[in-house]
Amino acid sequence: MFSSGFRRVFKYSLVGSAFAATGYSLQQNNYDINSIGIVRLTRAAVTVFEIGSAYRNKLYKSNFEKGSNEYNDLKSKIHKKSAEKLLDLCCTNKGVYIKVGQYLATLDYILPNEFVQTMKILYSHAPKNDLKDVYKVLKEDLKKDPDELFESFNPEPIGTASLAQVHKAVLKDGRCVAVKVQHPYVQGNARVDMKTMEYLVKLMSYVFPEFRFQWLVDETKKNIPQELNFELEAKNAEKIEALFKDIRWLRVPKILWNFTTPRVLIMEFVEGGQVNDLDYIQANKIDPYDIADKLGKLYSEMIFKHGFVHSDPHPGNILISKSERGDCDITLLDHGLYAVLSDEFRFNYANFWLSILDKNRKTMRLYSKQLGIDGDLYGMFACMVTGRSWDSINKGIVVDGVATKGELDVLKKNLPSILPQMATVLDSVNRQMLLIFKTNDLIRGIEHTLKTSKKMRAFKVMSECCVNSVYDQKKVKCSSKFDKLKILLVQYWTLLKLNIYYKYLQLSTFSLRSL
Template identity: 30%
Template sequence: MTDIPRRTASRTAKLAGLPLGVAGRTAAGWGRRLAGGDRDEISAQVMAKSAEQLFAVLGELKGGAMKFGQALSVFEAAVPEEMAGPYREALTKLQTAAPPMPTADVHRMLAEQFGRGWRARFREFDEEPAASASIGQVHRAVWRDGRDVAVKVQYPGAEEAVLSDLRQLSRMSRLLQPLAPGMEIKPLITELRERMVEELDYRAEAGNQRRFAAEYADDPEIRVPKVVASAPRAMVSEWVSGRRLSDVIRDGTQEERDHAGERLAGFHYSAPYRVHLLHSDPHPGNFQILPDGRMLVVDFGAVAVLPEGLPHPLVLMTRFALQNRPADLIDLLRAEHFLRPGTEVPGEEILSYLAPFTEPLHTERFRFSRAWLRGQAERVGDLRRPEFDTSRSLNLPPQYLLVHRVTLGTLGVLCQLEAEVPLREIVGRWQPELFAEADPA
């Protein structure tokens, strides 16, 4: 990652090799089927090997490739059980680990961002990275006043790598689509490309984090580290650490899973109303559980600005679906341009299509699970079912795309946790009109 401009061709070649690998394994699978092999078993093996190759390459390249992989990671729970193992292992690696950049590059970046005397700001600085991600890595250090801090340093040439990767992945989106049940690949890549430029400026991220840290400063459930210093390509914040959410997903007790799920849901639904921002990178690598039970939240590079909280049409849509009011729901969808012009869709089919968002709100406590999410993904993606035709009639206006993806992503992580969560009470606390008796119109 030291000289990305000269390595763009190599990165592109590695990404371009992914479709060839998938195609080759698919052809081999057909040959084994013709020879009498079990169709489902062979398909699962082909998909598992393709997933392993995909996420190994994405993790190695960092940049936009790794960012894309992290975005997919929240939907791991929707992957069929027979191939979930390879997915789960590869995706967990993507959430927190990537090859480190050379020490000389770290020093050069810190000198560029904080001046040649950057070392004077620290009592201690650990040369080995504590964590790495798509566009930067984190070092542990001690600030000059004695505070333990995390120093986030961006990879040199990150912007070019990010945009080049996402352009290449966009060209491959149709072939990669089967690897992500329940998520449309091309719109996801388009949205990532549009937002990554914002994430590359750590000053903007620092501003977002300061707002979250101030609002949740004395919160009994959520902890956000305070920002100590920031520059365009480097940032220093308090060092806080706990148990990674991916560890809870892998081997947590049911009580730990439920606790983590409740904290995650509480943060997702409260932030738009408390901070008027939505943390928009919900993969498990950005969350930890602290010894005191609070959830630590990091990485505020991607946010949605929501001055009035969650957009009212989305709240109203959920309310009409919960109250089984298909006619009102259809009118709202048409008025807000969710329905493509000239299309007619039965209200009952729309209600069924929205089940992933409404079903968890019908009971006091809802048990999220991989099986439930797989069922939802299969139902919507099955060409023989009416939900598939409904999805082709619907349009997602651009202003709602990010909120929709983040909410789906959060539900995906809750399903990875297999958590039982009082979601109705949590959502009702911040969106009381959902369950109010009066007509909101």
């Protein structure tokens, strides 16, 4: 038992620490009242309580029969209002909340469409800071007044994200650069915000038993410290440039290390349009299929060859431009978050893909288990990896082509009934898989925008990389040249079959268009 004197000292120490932390947070955030932890926590708790109450009192206690048109209309309205409340919370608390809100916008296979569409606003309308706040960070970190460093500095950011914003500037020596500056409030609020979100997720899981998003909290807690260190981002950029040094169409902006700190990153400025900007693509006469091929090759080699995967591939981070060769160059931006994949994970994931291509349920079950998914959930896992229905996987997704509108409508219609299974998969799967899900979904979204998905170009490239990854690893383990030759022949035969399937798909598509 502790003495009463010790308890008093302990209690007052906690109170003193809380006041000290609050004072530090206020100082770091220009004495903005919104930076106080208790204010942010209370705001978040009130929002979650209001959302939970709306579902409990207005939907669950309504007189409408579950599944009826009236029930579904009411549910859609509550989804929309709740999503707007959540969006307001993200925009007010900013920082980590924006980051999580953006991630929620990618979970269209789990969350209602009203949430996904509402949260997507955060990608293009993330809050920005005043120029004086940007200059404050630059002066603190670079130890010089911005006027001493820059010949010109565009006051309007060319890009604003959850944790930072980017400005175009010209250095005194005439070099045109992109200046990435961390939002001043992020560092002071990140730890409190993460703890708050953990409590809120537990509260939401109480209101909605099927709400199993602890994995999202765990991943955010692990990833945010990496993304807040711009020196690590600079090292990632140089690493990916070295890994792909032989690919002439990939561009990674050069880092200016003399002007780089954990909160400031200055790099070469690269011209280009966003990968989903169809007007830019048409105006510059860039072939969208060339873009799809190169994206497929880039991300497939990251996953299956190098095990080092750029994990924030939303359109704002991928630029395209017409090259002097006449084809397109791809510029990769924002290297703050990478998934580092183990050899074992890559081997199991590649084999899981091959089992899907072969329609082999036995090996699907085997390799899904190796990736953390037990029992009959291997089918749900396969659907989430491919973005296809189980019927399509059984028919053969290589020959079957891409998902039709009817297939997507069926998937969305059945979403409420399969949501608990999806949540279980996300809660159980190997943690390395979570960023792969995000990468797969966003690449599919880019292909859909480019209208290249019907020819499955990225799918073909990824499948070839997958095959090469599996058989290259098998060759390494061979003890004789004869065994290596046998595996090499099987590898070539598998690639040949894949190409025959793909040619068949193209001819079938062409024949249908000709009718």
